[in-house]
Amino acid sequence: MSRPPFITFEGTEGCGKSTQVQQLSVRLEERGIPFLVTREPGGTPIGETIKELLQFAPQGIGMTPETELLLFEASRSQLVRQTIKPALARGICVISDRFFDSTTVYQGAARKLDPQTVERLNAFAVGDCIPDVTFVLDVDADTARARMQKPRRPDRMEQEPAEFYEQVRRAYRQLVAREPNRVVLIDGSRSAADIGDELWATLVRRFPAVAGKSEIGNLSEPSAPTSQRPKSGM
Numbered sequence: 125m126s127r128p129p130f131i132t133f134e135g136t137e138g139c140g141k142s143t144q145v146q147q148l149s150v151r152l153e154e155r156g157i158p159f160l161v162t163r164e165p166g167g168t169p170i171g172e173t174i175k176e177l178l179q180f181a182p183q184g185i186g187m188t189p190e191t192e193l194l195l196f197e198a199s200r201s202q203l204v205r206q207t208i209k210p211a212l213a214r215g216i217c218v219i220s221d222r223f224f225d226s227t228t229v230y231q232g233a234a235r236k237l238d239p240q241t242v243e244r245l246n247a248f249a250v251g252d253c254i255p256d257v258t259f260v261l262d263v264d265a266d267t268a269r270a271r272m273q274k275p276r277r278p279d280r281m282e283q284e285p286a287e288f289y290e291q292v293r294r295a296y297r298q299l300v301a302r303e304p305n306r307v308v309l310i311d312g313s314r315s316a317a318d319i320g321d322e323l324w325a326t327l328v329r330r331f332p333a334v335a336g337k338s339e340i341g342n343l344s345e346p347s348a349p350t351s352q353r354p355k356s357g358m
């Protein structure tokens with residue numbers, strides 16, 4: 125691969141992806157790899173305004189699934205063209221906390237919108253900007269709930285019944301089966317450090333340029349867990 129990798133993280137709420145994004149940022153920063161962290165929905169001023177409407181604004185109550193789908197795609201179209209593609213073109217590795225697989229799973233499988241329409245709109249929003257690797261952090265509902273206990277801002281997207289999240293989890297697993305070369309299923313029930321080690325080993329195997337030379341020859345040895353916080357990847 126001639127350009128740096130575009131890496132995305134996916135999973136249900138409470139799966140631990142934000143922690144993993146942060147741990148990966150630390151590892152890249154320690155190695156002096158230029159990277160950028162972004163998220164969906166959001167990541168640009170337009171996207172963050174759309175995020176507010178989708179998740180937190182009182183006006184969002186009563187939003188139709190179709191409107192929701194189009195707003196996620198609008199946020200994504202902006203992020204791809206304003207941030208992700210320019211960064212990759214400049215040799216910067218991009219990490220996104222959610223990307224188009226969230227739409228396939230949440231709006232397609234869980235909201236039951238027509239999957240072909242979702243696929244077409246995803247393709248329209250991203251063009252040729254497809255992640256090189258996608259990590260799906262898989263956790264059961266009890267683990268996810270336990271991790272979501274800390275106080276959070278009330279989020280419209282988190283008001284669904286348990287069945288909705290079961291659908292989301294099932295759909296992520298189907299995605300892994302459908303696209304095994306891109307989408308990697310990670311057992312998210314383990315410690316953050318263990319998950320981080322597995323992720324890193326997978327990345328180094330697929331993209332040797334992200335690692336130091338010593339690590340490439342030593343992939344069976346897990347790297348030391350990191351506790352340092354990233355300064356800023358933005």
Ligand code: TMP
Binds near residue numbers: 222
């Ligand atoms: P998060 O900030 O906790 O990841 O929450 C984002 C919420 O938006 C989460 O409930 C998943 C949802 N979502 C979709 O339904 N479709 C999408 O395309 C994206 C990116 C997120």
